[in-house]
Amino acid sequence: MARPRLSPDAPEAPGLPARRAALRLLDAVLRRGLPLEAALAGATGDLERREDRGLAHAIAAAVLRRLPDLDALIDGATQRPLPDDAKARFVLRIALAQALVLGTPPHAAIATALPLVDGGPRKLVHGVFGTLMRGNARLPDAATLPADTDARWSAAWGEEMVIAAALAIAQQPLLDLSLRGDAGPDGVALAERHRRLRDAGPIATLPGYDAGEWWVQDLAASIPARLLGNGPGHAIDLCAAPGGKTLQLAAAGWTVTALDSSESRLARLSENLARTQLSADVITGDALVWKPAAPADAVLLDAPCSATGIFRRHPDVLHRVRPSIIAETVALQTRLLNRAAEWVKPGGRLVYATCSLELAEGEAQLDRFLAARSDYAIEPATAAELPDGVAAHDRGYVRTLPGMLADAGGLDGFFIVRLRRS
Structure with a gap:
């Protein structure tokens, strides 16, 4: 230099x-x-x-x-x-x-x-x-994580995961697109209806944007809706904004009710529905107050969380999230999950997901729910439903961690479980 x-x-x-x-x-x-x-x-x-x-x-x-x-x-x-x-x-x-x-x-x-x-x-x-x-100052290839994050993740996942996270945050993540159908820009397909692009440039200039052929969505974030498969049937997408999962469900043939408390974020969902020529019933409401007129065939709850799993795209979360914030989101998730469970028909499916790398917002939340609800059981995710290189845990849920698909550009951190109501 x-x-x-x-x-x-x-x-x-x-x-x-x-x-x-x-x-x-x-x-x-x-x-x-x-x-x-x-x-x-x-x-x-x-x-x-x-x-x-x-x-x-x-x-x-x-x-x-x-x-x-x-x-x-x-x-x-x-x-x-x-x-x-x-x-x-x-x-x-x-x-x-x-x-x-x-x-x-x-x-x-x-x-x-x-x-x-x-x-x-x-x-x-x-x-x-x-x-x-x-003095030709340089930054190390792997970033140093905040000390409290390093300690928490080391205890939960081990040193190898922390090293992978340090490498991941030092790099700008690639652009993932979910496709409405089979058409989309040239790129790497790591799952059905998916493209991953390098050096994509401005979003609105990519082929197929004006025609509504795709929307931006991290590959890990697309897994919850993938586990509900294809319609027909009525699906409720709770905490839906900004709407990637709603678009997936609508494209898969579901009749979708999308609920969120943020009008501004739902406006973005409505814009994407119009652009992609997909339809959903968009409702502004609080999931702790609102309830459907009748139980649904499927409910997807991508619950509010600490969002530590999306640190690659939102590095600020690692400097803001504290144990007290995690505890608050865990309590909210528990209330939302208990309400959502009542809105599923017998024989229907409930998918619970968080974009979090905290055990309390994933595995521990699942264990607490199953201990209280004998009418629900895990329906394991199958290899055919998951992106290449992502496998379900032995118990059937999906946990994506830093380091997964690293050679292909990595993944956000998510916890996803599909439950069947008896």
Whole structure:
């Protein structure tokens, strides 16, 4: 890497508004505990160009992916550690993430970072960044996970899984598409009605977008609906937004009722239903209050959870999720699962899923449910129903972990079980 020519008194550079927005995003996540996506609109509201909003998001996500490693570099180049919430540390994270993760030329990274210090220790930020660049600073191939996440996952899954997760979060995940039928862009098919793309570019420019031939959905996230198979019959998709599973069920011939409490997220589902020319009865409601007029042939509950399984796409979860949050989601899942179980016809199926890597939100939740409900039993997933390289557990449920399909681009972490009501 060429040595940057830096000046602490450089004039304000183009692109600075996007960096300011990235700083606001990081503050929202790391100091206020907000999800990155939830903070995006407020933090980037003054940016007119979509490209600038995308850049702010990319910078913040890069920092969150490599936060412990970036902090280790910063601490190794300062005589006294900067406070975790010091603006100088936040600005150095932004500058280093651009230079070491996103490939921004170092002179551009620091020129757009120094003004963010706002009259603070500009010389310190300039000096630390320059020292690291002159020393050819590099990030390790495998990211360092937050210490509490590392400890929790090591205890639950072992060191091999943690190593796989550290490799996974250091890479941008590939794009998975679920297909309405057989047509779709060129890519790797790891299951029926699936494509995986590298270097896909803007979503709306891909072949078949306007014709509604597909929608974006991680391969692991497609498994719950796959386990309900094809219709006909009435299927209820609870906590349905943003709607990938609703689209799958509708494409498979089910008459679908999609319920969610978020009007804005359901609006996105309705847009995708129109684009794909699929149909579903979309209802805004709370699953703890709403109930169907009659039991259904199938109920799919992709329950609210800690979302630690989607850390590859949403690295902020690893910096926000605490044991108290996990306990809260477990309690909510228990209530939702008990209600959903009452809405299945005798002989019908209930699929419970979470995009979580926490045992409490998966295996332990299942054991508690089965102990209380003698009218339900696991209906094991079969190899023919699952993507290539994914196998059911000996008990019949499906658990996807970091490291699965690593050579093909990996998978999000999910727990999925199909239950049959007697």
